[in-house]
Each structure stands twice: as C-alpha cells, then as structure tokens.
Amino acid sequence: MTAFHSDHILNRMLALHPKIIDLTLDRVERLLAELDHPERALPPVIHVAGTNGKGSTLAMIRAGLEARGDRVHAYTSPHLARFHERIRLAGELIEEEALSAILDEAYARNGSESITYFEITTCAALLAFARTPADWTLLEVGLGGRLDATNVIDRPAMTVITPIALDHQQYLGETIEEIAGEKAGILKRGVPCVVGPQEDAALEVIEARAERLGAPLFLHGQHWHVTEEHGRLVYQDERGLLDLDPPRLPGRHQFGNAGMALAALRHFETGEDACAAALARAEWPARMQRLRAGPVIDAAPGAEIWLDGGHNPAAGRAIAAHLATLPARPTYLVCGMLNTKDVSGFLAPFAGIAEALTAVPVPGEAATLAPGDTARAAQAAGLPASESDDVLQAVEAIHATAPGARILLCGSLYLAGAILRDHA
Structure with a gap:
C-alpha cells in the first residue's frame, strides 16, 4: 500500500x-x-x-x-x-x-x-x-x-x-x-x-x-x-x-x-x-489565518499575509469587518472564486477597506471564475482591480509596489487549500 x-x-x-x-x-x-x-x-x-x-x-x-x-x-x-x-x-x-x-x-x-x-x-x-x-x-x-x-x-x-x-x-x-x-x-x-x-x-x-x-x-x-x-x-x-x-x-x-x-x-x-x-x-485553518511561512511569505518579506476561504456575501461582510479592526496598514486583496458564487456580493464589503484587488484563477478547478470577471466585479464594487496568472505572481506584484502591505488571500476554500498545500 x-x-x-x-x-x-x-x-x-x-x-x-x-x-x-x-x-x-x-x-x-x-x-x-x-x-x-x-x-x-x-x-x-x-x-x-x-x-x-x-x-x-x-x-x-x-x-x-x-x-x-x-x-x-x-x-x-x-x-x-x-x-x-x-x-x-x-x-x-x-x-x-x-x-x-x-x-x-x-x-x-x-x-x-x-x-x-x-x-x-x-x-x-x-x-x-x-x-x-x-x-x-x-x-x-x-x-x-x-x-x-x-x-x-x-x-x-x-x-x-x-x-x-x-x-x-x-x-x-x-x-x-x-x-x-x-x-x-x-x-x-x-x-x-x-x-x-x-x-x-x-x-x-x-x-x-x-x-x-x-x-x-x-x-x-x-x-x-x-x-x-x-x-x-x-x-x-x-x-x-x-x-x-x-x-x-x-x-x-x-x-x-x-x-x-x-x-x-x-x-x-x-x-x-x-x-x-x-x-x-480551537483551531480551524483558512478562517482569517495569519500565514507566517511558505512561498507567499518568501515572495513578500515584511508583508502581513492572511488567508480566508469565505466565499459568500455574509462571509465578505465578516472578513471586511475584521480587517477594519486591525491596525492601520494598506490592505490588498488577492481573490479567486468559483463561477457558482455571488462575486459582487462577496466583494462589495471591501470597498473602502482595501486599496485594490488582484484577481486570480482557482487552480485545478474547472468551475473557476475567470480573473477578468472577478476584476470587473471588483471595479463595479469600487475596488481598483487587475489580473494575475496565480497567487504567487500576484503577491510579488503587490510587494513590488507596496512593500510591507497587508495582503488577504481570499474567495474560495479551494484556493485556500491550494495555498496551504504549498504552505505546508
């Protein structure tokens, strides 16, 4: 075996x-x-x-x-x-x-x-x-x-x-x-x-x-x-x-x-x-989990990186409310979602909380929402948005323009799982 x-x-x-x-x-x-x-x-x-x-x-x-x-x-x-x-x-x-x-x-x-x-x-x-x-x-x-x-x-x-x-x-x-x-x-x-x-x-x-x-x-x-x-x-x-x-x-x-x-x-x-x-x-990974090691941390030394798998409007409100309680720090989102989810409803609470969003695909998922669709929904919600091929590339780009930022990786438990597999 x-x-x-x-x-x-x-x-x-x-x-x-x-x-x-x-x-x-x-x-x-x-x-x-x-x-x-x-x-x-x-x-x-x-x-x-x-x-x-x-x-x-x-x-x-x-x-x-x-x-x-x-x-x-x-x-x-x-x-x-x-x-x-x-x-x-x-x-x-x-x-x-x-x-x-x-x-x-x-x-x-x-x-x-x-x-x-x-x-x-x-x-x-x-x-x-x-x-x-x-x-x-x-x-x-x-x-x-x-x-x-x-x-x-x-x-x-x-x-x-x-x-x-x-x-x-x-x-x-x-x-x-x-x-x-x-x-x-x-x-x-x-x-x-x-x-x-x-x-x-x-x-x-x-x-x-x-x-x-x-x-x-x-x-x-x-x-x-x-x-x-x-x-x-x-x-x-x-x-x-x-x-x-x-x-x-x-x-x-x-x-x-x-x-x-x-x-x-x-x-x-x-x-x-x-x-x-x-x-x-109690421990429950990918629920406002602070990452402290792994490829995404190596890609943005000095950044504060969080991971959450929430993916519906209620989860978006809860995550945004928590971000608002943290010490002031420029905040950026890296978001990948499935096409079965209410992307606009999830992202709306982050307007005024996050500086910008980078849309990525959910790796290995046929039902991933195209990054362009996520980016358009973010822009409609009042979030400046761009696209990237993957999470690591997105984090590196954010770090290049905003070193030391707070970065939230979010939008899907499947995205969170892919990140944690690499993290481990």
Whole structure:
C-alpha cells in the first residue's frame, strides 16, 4: 500500500455518479444498509448545519469536549490540503492505512451503483466512527441539511443551526426562507437544537418546523446571549454568566460562533474550564489565518499575509469587518472564486477597506471564475482591480509596489487549500 493509495480510491469514486452534487438520501441509505448500518452504532451525535460558521463552531465544541477528557469523532468538509482532514477518529486525523481500508470497503460494497463522491465518503466516515470507541460524534453538514448525506441519524443528541445566508441557491432555493427550510431539515423530533443569530425570515422557518416536531430550541438572544465587553467574551444563559478570554480564532464573527459552541457545551453540563478551553484551543485553518511561512511569505518579506476561504456575501461582510479592526496598514486583496458564487456580493464589503484587488484563477478547478470577471466585479464594487496568472505572481506584484502591505488571500476554500498545500 502506497502513501497515496487513498487518493487512487477517491479518484475511482468520482466516476460513480455523473453529478458532483445531487441531493437525495436514497443512495446513502442503500449503501449504509450494505455496510450493516454503521450510522446506528455511533457515539452520541451533535449535527451542525448552517451557511457560515459551521466549521468554527464545530471546532470549538470539539475543543471543549476534549478539554474535559472526552474522545471525539469529527466529520467536516471540504478538506483543504488532504482528504484525511475530513475524518478525525477519537481526536486524531485518520491515518492513511485506516482511510484506505474504509474507502476500499465502501467502494466494494457499493459495487457499480450510482453514488456521489460526498455520499460514499460520508458512508466510509460513519463506518470508521462506528468501529472506533469514542464519547461523541460531531457531524458537519456538507450542503443544505434535509437531503445532505450526513442527515441519516434518527436521533442525534443535539443539532446546531449556525447563521443562514444566501449561498448555493442553485441547490437550496433562491430565498432565505427556502434555504432555511433545507437547513432546518436536520431537526429531529424531541431533539434539542442550538440556534445561532438569524434573520427573522430564517428564524420563522426554523421555529415552525421545531414546533411541528416538538424539538426544543435554544435561541440566540432569547435563551442565551453573547457579547464582547472590553475585549472579553461574556456569555449568559439560565445557568449563569461566563466571562472568558476572547476566541483564539480571529474576527468579531467568532464571538457568535463561540456563543453557539458554549450553548451546546453548557447543555451537556460542561464546566467553565472546558468552556474556556473551547475558545482558547480551537483551531480551524483558512478562517482569517495569519500565514507566517511558505512561498507567499518568501515572495513578500515584511508583508502581513492572511488567508480566508469565505466565499459568500455574509462571509465578505465578516472578513471586511475584521480587517477594519486591525491596525492601520494598506490592505490588498488577492481573490479567486468559483463561477457558482455571488462575486459582487462577496466583494462589495471591501470597498473602502482595501486599496485594490488582484484577481486570480482557482487552480485545478474547472468551475473557476475567470480573473477578468472577478476584476470587473471588483471595479463595479469600487475596488481598483487587475489580473494575475496565480497567487504567487500576484503577491510579488503587490510587494513590488507596496512593500510591507497587508495582503488577504481570499474567495474560495479551494484556493485556500491550494495555498496551504504549498504552505505546508
């Protein structure tokens, strides 16, 4: 078995279904039955859906549970550098031999039946979780919720719905209400749900479904509150008040994500020390991540370089708001996006924050938005823009004209993954 055997299996899996995304549970349920229903043998599940903040919230929940000594499985997507990042077994990234074994087994049991890449790899992850002792399983929804491949747990211990915004409209619906309906599809009868800050339209949809199912809701602004006070995070619910150091993950939006994580942890009677550790120990790459080594740093010595994979208007607002809080420094964007995203909506918040933007393609992605289209959208948003063939060339050009600048590499998790592979 070579170190890359899992990559060969994953490539074979891509040929099993012609569509990258095709939302249904039929194929997943068929394969899980073939695998003797691993989804029924998992440690207690916390299932997380939403548009923004899913990964960060899950990372903080995991850090808090592990701080109290629990062993935690975690399933997240997409990966950045290697597929192994998607599956944590009892706290550790899955090893190559174990990953190859479960992928081989899932592929063999599926045979030639049609199934998407995400569906079959989710089944493989659930198989690994069922066979490895742990105290918890954290599942991040891939897309939507109602028909997502992770939505096969009949009775999770808890669900979490992070802020809902417009994204993936081609699959989830054109309105906030339609998208919220898909996200709320993870609610289960009688199972508690922590709900993060929401637009009124989304909240109404969530509350209506919860009422039909008898699912208790723990709502931001009603059952729990989180604020920033003098640089501290102050959280309050019916159990009392926590005054904690701010989240390790940078950005004002992480206070809201931390609030959701704390609400979940407090439901399971997690102590204050573990709650503090949830904020202090969580790691989640490509979310306002400061790069300190690698080719892009070498290309611009003295520059301050950040990386973020956010790609929708809500993420753009959050990133721009964080940049506005940093010490004054000329700021430039290097942006590559997919053609399925709202590029204008993402870039609009950066007007007045950034000096200029350099548009690049997302390497290796057929759905990359042409740099010219990104540049035109930036100009329409009030950002001077140019084009470049790749990130390294763009960074070098910015450094040549503005040495010591702040440079944000942004627009896509796939772009972030390519940068981190080189960074590593």
